[in-house]
Amino acid sequence: MSDFRQSQNEAHPNKTNTLMTGIILLLILFVTIQIWFLFGALNNALQENLNFAITTAVGSLVFAFASFWLLRYLPDPIKKRKKK
Amino acid sequence: MSKDPNQEIPKWKQDFPIEQKEATHVSRREFAKFLTLLSGALAVGNTAIVVKSLAFPEKPLIGEHPICLESQVAEGESFQFEIEGSKTIPYLLINLGEGEWRAFEQKCTHLSCAVKYRHDIGQIECPCHKGYFNARTGDVIQGPPPRPLPQLEVVIREGQVFVKAQTV
Incomplete structure (x- = not known):
């Protein structure tokens, strides 16, 4: 018996792929920005520029939470969907 | 409806597969989780810089x-x-x-x-x-x-x- 989810998946077979690629690209973007923040904070902390360190730390935490939140939308493993 | 055969494999067994191909395979889900972990680690590192500068400020040189x-x-x-x-x-x-x-x-x-x-x-x-x-x-x-x-x-x-x- 087919249900709504199955017919949706059959109508749009690339959906999982697109979602996965989108999430991974977003995560790579977040991590890249965080590396940039960390590098800047390290350099500026040496110059006793605390405000910059605080700003980047807050930004980095926001990105980390966003990354964890994005995991909610990870598609389920394909293996589990194979119902034959 | 038949049961999904993958569901029957216990979790501990999934972590120790018999075939090498399965052991070295990194799925996109795992990669996404790894990136998230990395993101968390970077945030912790960035916060540690702030904590270190607030908790252990460098003492100025005193005297001659x-x-x-x-x-x-x-x-x-x-x-x-x-x-x-x-x-x-x-x-x-x-x-x-x-x-x-x-x-x-x-x-x-x-x-x-x-x-x-x-x-x-x-x-x-x-x-x-x-x-x-x-x-x-x-x-x-x-x-x-x-x-x-x-x-x-x-x-x-x-x-x-x-x-x-x-x-x-």
């Missing part, structure tokens, strides 16, 4: 420290010394001539190589990546260093050289 006799350092020469504190920092005392003395931290602000004074060009040189600093102000003249060299104030009293924290 005797270094050497004025006669020990000839004109155009430099003298290396260390000051014990929360960290042991190497410094470079430079006799520029005509009664002008300078003391700079000896660590290059680029990658902490030991800098040296070159009297022939009147500059402080970092031999690692050819960074040059102004020997009077410590400012960067050329090369990769991002910041000027930290400086101490030099006081000459009765033939003895003292250093103290710079008063701005």
Whole structure:
């Protein structure tokens, strides 16, 4: 018996792929920005520029939470969907 | 409806597959989770910088420290010394001539190589990546260093050289 989810998946077979690629690209973007923040904070902390360190730390935490939140939308493993 | 065969495999068994191909395979889900973990680690690192600077601020140098006799350092020469504190920092005392003395931290602000004074060009040189600093102000003249060299104030009293924290 087919249900709504199955017919949706059959109508749009690339959906999982697109979602996965989108999430991974977003995560790579977040991590890249965080590396940039960390590098800047390290350099500026040496110059006793605390405000910059605080700003980047807050930004980095926001990105980390966003990354964890994005995991909610990870598609389920394909293996589990194979119902034959 | 038939049961999904993968559901029956217990979790511990999924982690230790029999075939090597399954063991080395990294799914996109796992990669996404790894990126998230990395993101969390970077956030922790960035927060640690703030915590460290707030909880353990660097103590300023207090008082005058005797270094050497004025006669020990000839004109155009430099003298290396260390000051014990929360960290042991190497410094470079430079006799520029005509009664002008300078003391700079000896660590290059680029990658902490030991800098040296070159009297022939009147500059402080970092031999690692050819960074040059102004020997009077410590400012960067050329090369990769991002910041000027930290400086101490030099006081000459009765033939003895003292250093103290710079008063701005």
